[in-house]
Amino acid sequence: MSFMAMLSLVISSTLVYSAPLIFTSIGGTFSERSGVVNVGLEGIMGMGAFAAVVFNLTFAGQLGAATPWLGLLAGAIVGVLFSLIHAVATVTLRADHIISGTVINLMAPALGVFLIKVLYGKGQTESIGQDFGYATVPGLAKIPVLGQLFFEKTSGPAWLAIFVAGISWYIIFKTKFGLRLRSVGENPQAADTLGLNVARLRYSGVMLSGLLGGIGGAVVAQSISLNYSASTIVGQGFMAMAAMIFGRWNPLGALGASLFFGLSQSLAVIGAQLPGLKNVPSIWLQIAPYVLTIIVLVFFFGKTRPPKADGVNYIKAA
Amino acid sequence: MIAQKNNLSVAMFSILFGLIVGAVIMLVFGYNPISGYVALIGSAFGSMQDIGGVLTQMTPLILTALGFAVASAAGFFNIGLSGQALAGWVGAVWYALSFPNMPAILMIPSALIIGAGLGAIAGFIPGWLRAQFGASEVIVTIMMNYIFLFLGNNILQNTMSKSIKESAETTKQVGANASLQMKWLTDLTQGSSISAGIFIALLMIVVVWFIMKKTTLGFEIRAVGLNPDAARYAGMSAKRNATIAMAISGGLAGLAGTIEGLGNYLNFFTQNGSPSIGFDGMAVALLGGGSYLGILGAAAIFSVLKIGGLGMPMSSGVPFELVDIVTASIIFFVGARYLILLMQKRIKAMDEKAAVESANKKAAKENKNPQKGGE
Numbered sequence: 001m002s003f004m005a006m007l008s009l010v011i012s013s014t015l016v017y018s019a020p021l022i023f024t025s026i027g028g029t030f031s032e033r034s035g036v037v038n039v040g041l042e043g044i045m046g047m048g049a050f051a052a053v054v055f056n057l058t059f060a061g062q063l064g065a066a067t068p069w070l071g072l073l074a075g076a077i078v079g080v081l082f083s084l085i086h087a088v089a090t091v092t093l094r095a096d097h098i099i100s101g102t103v104i105n106l107m108a109p110a111l112g113v114f115l116i117k118v119l120y121g122k123g124q125t126e127s128i129g130q131d132f133g134y135a136t137v138p139g140l141a142k143i144p145v146l147g148q149l150f151f152e153k154t155s156g157p158a159w160l161a162i163f164v165a166g167i168s169w170y171i172i173f174k175t176k177f178g179l180r181l182r183s184v185g186e187n188p189q190a191a192d193t194l195g196l197n198v199a200r201l202r203y204s205g206v207m208l209s210g211l212l213g214g215i216g217g218a219v220v221a222q223s224i225s226l227n228y229s230a231s232t233i234v235g236q237g238f239m240a241m242a243a244m245i246f247g248r249w250n251p252l253g254a255l256g257a258s259l260f261f262g263l264s265q266s267l268a269v270i271g272a273q274l275p276g277l278k279n280v281p282s283i284w285l286q287i288a289p290y291v292l293t294i295i296v297l298v299f300f301f302g303k304t305r306p307p308k309a310d311g312v313n314y315i316k317a318a
Numbered sequence: 319m320i321a322q323k324n325n326l327s328v329a330m331f332s333i334l335f336g337l338i339v340g341a342v343i344m345l346v347f348g349y350n351p352i353s354g355y356v357a358l359i360g361s362a363f364g365s366m367q368d369i370g371g372v373l374t375q376m377t378p379l380i381l382t383a384l385g386f387a388v389a390s391a392a393g394f395f396n397i398g399l400s401g402q403a404l405a406g407w408v409g410a411v412w413y414a415l416s417f418p419n420m421p422a423i424l425m426i427p428s429a430l431i432i433g434a435g436l437g438a439i440a441g442f443i444p445g446w447l448r449a450q451f452g453a454s455e456v457i458v459t460i461m462m463n464y465i466f467l468f469l470g471n472n473i474l475q476n477t478m479s480k481s482i483k484e485s486a487e488t489t490k491q492v493g494a495n496a497s498l499q500m501k502w503l504t505d506l507t508q509g510s511s512i513s514a515g516i517f518i519a520l521l522m523i524v525v526v527w528f529i530m531k532k533t534t535l536g537f538e539i540r541a542v543g544l545n546p547d548a549a550r551y552a553g554m555s556a557k558r559n560a561t562i563a564m565a566i567s568g569g570l571a572g573l574a575g576t577i578e579g580l581g582n583y584l585n586f587f588t589q590n591g592s593p594s595i596g597f598d599g600m601a602v603a604l605l606g607g608g609s610y611l612g613i614l615g616a617a618a619i620f621s622v623l624k625i626g627g628l629g630m631p632m633s634s635g636v637p638f639e640l641v642d643i644v645t646a647s648i649i650f651f652v653g654a655r656y657l658i659l660l661m662q663k664r665i666k667a668m669d670e671k672a673a674v675e676s677a678n679k680k681a682a683k684e685n686k687n688p689q690k691g692g693e
Contacts, residue, residue: 039397085650089650089653089654093653093654093656093657094654094656095650095653095654095655095656096604096653098395098604099604099649099652099653100650100653100654102597102600102601102604102649103646103647103649103650103653105597106597106601106642106645106646106649107642107643107646107647107650109639109642110639110640110642110643110646111639111643113637113639114343114637114639114640114643117637117639118347118637231590231591234590234591235460235463235464235591235592238397238460238463239460241456241460242456242457242460242461245454245456245457246457281476283468283469283472283476286468286472287464287465287468287469289464290461290462290464290465291461291465293457293461294447294453294457294458294461294462297453297454297457297458298447298451298453299451304452304454
């Protein structure tokens with residue numbers, strides 16, 4: 001295998017594994033910036049994956065190659081609806097955020113598999129008809145060397161995710177909405193005094209996490225697992241949560257952390273194909289990403305500071 | 319006292335609402351909720367074997383829930399109970415299989431200590447890393463869940479000698495010298511996999527309650543959890559207490575895993591994902607609402623639903639995932655206790671209003687009467 005081919009294999013599989021984490025960790029960032037801790041990302045991803053697979057199986061015949069992209073939309077819509085449970089519980093009903101998030105995580109696989117059994121009569125679906133596969137970005141693929149590495153036979157959703165990361169950074173740090181969102185996450189009382197609607201902003205934060213988490217799940221389902229079962233989403237949501245914290249509640253940080261996790265996960269998968277890593281026992285490749293994460297976290301990042309009112313319910317004085 | 323009474327009534331209402339949510343879902347999808355719930359009760363309490371199954375299910379959940387509660391008291395979100403349990407499970411089974419001739423009186427205590435100890439180490443690491451370096455325990459425990467998952471499977475598949483393995487994916491059964499199963503219990507429950515683990519779990523409820531509520535260590539752990547700065551100002555070491563709390567938490571999870579290995583399954587087999595007892599234990603602790611008796615009750619409800627749910631598809635056709643939906647809904651209502659408290663307040667207010675109105679009416683009547691008499 002030539003060096004270029006190797007490099008391009010590593011890059012493309014890194015992007016495939018990073019994409020769902022990027023979407024979801026940015027979703028988590030929106031939620032926690034508004035002050036709502038979201039440990040339910042795992043469950044939201046699960047519902048997104050469920051919706052995308054059902055959509056894909058139902059419409060692949062009519063929609064052809066556009067199906068997986070519209071599947072993202074299906075995942076996003078169901079993700080938003082599902083995240084509303086979390087929003088209602090935490091913002092309106094003053095529930096503990098961890099409890100509500102745990103409910104989301106318990107509920108999602110149960111509901112997903114229950115519905116799959118009702119719809120298809122068995123615990124897991126057939127493989128989907130249209131998946132993301134590998135795409136070539138038109139135009140950019142023509143750039144010498146870089147085009148071949150990054151834009152030929154690459155993951156479409158990953159580039160969308162990177163684009164979303166940029167937009168999200170702009171929204172959170174450069175727009176009025178972002179400033180308001182951050183202010184209710186830091187000091188809801190002050191925000192309320194200035195006339196901001198704390199509840200509405202927190203709802204939008206949580207719903208954005210549902211939107212992006214649902215898309216993240218839909219990406220997993222349509223580019224990695226290719227079907228839906230109870231084991232489609234096992235831990236990616238927690239991984240995304242880790243990426244969010246690692247990225248210090250900043251979309252670009254979350255992007256970087258997700259790419260790092262994606263790279264290390266992909267090395268465990270494709271390691272056997274790479275000459276340098278062929279002789280390393282697979283167990284080291286398997287645990288390396290997680291050990292590395294801990295080491296990096298401990299020695300280079302140290303203390304992370306969440307938004308000040310993250311996880312604190314705001315009870316408006318009557 | 320009042321708070322506790324409130325907790326209990328919130329729990330009762332939550333269970334009721336959770337079951338109603340389940341019934342509505344069954345109705346919507348064309349199942350008969352009555353036959354569904356009858357099947358659930360039947361398969362949870364139908365025979366001594368079922369009851370044995372419920373108790374077997376409860377055992378690790380009590381322990382992981384206790385673990386979650388201790389960590390929470392110190393201000394830690396221990397999401398790594400699964401990995402800590404796995405460490406105990408693999409370690410204890412490996413140890414038990416390696417010394418098949420050790421007498422039970424030595425083997426069982428040492429295996430329990432090794433299992434709990436491995437869990438404690440697994441809990442200590444994230445605790446210490448946060449106390450010392452400020453590293454988020456959430457990230458570290460999530461990562462450690464994966465590490466233990468892969469390490470456990472790798473030890474089973476590549477490190478353990480062939481002589482203690484049944485196949486590439488399963489170890490042999492542990493010998494009678496390490497088994498926690500007791501003949502009279504097994505006979506009583508018609509061959510369920512119940513073990514002495516349930517007594518260990520019940521004992522640990524008392525032990526943990528005692529440590530947390532009656533000792534200096536427990537007081538300091540709770541103080542550190544409530545306000546680390548104030549605790550430090552009062553001369554307590556926040557770092558030391560937080561680390562100890564995480565080690566206790568991990569130790570309890572490790573014990574849960576050990577009992578799964580030496581009591582329930584009697585072996586270790588390749589895991590496809592982190593054992594669910596960790597996450598379920600978290601749910602049980604949340605359902606228990608921070609009280610130790612609450613954890614016992616919550617573990618019982620959780621297990622009745624789980625075991626009962628297994629019988630639902632056979633006799634009523636309802637997929638058993640329904641019970642997980644019910645469980646999740648119950649915890650939702652516990653979390654959203656504000657809703658239930660608000661309802662209770664409304665009902666009380668309505669009662670009072672009605673009482674006042676009827677009293678007014680009565681008074682009005684009585685006022686009228688003498689007027690009449692006066693005419």
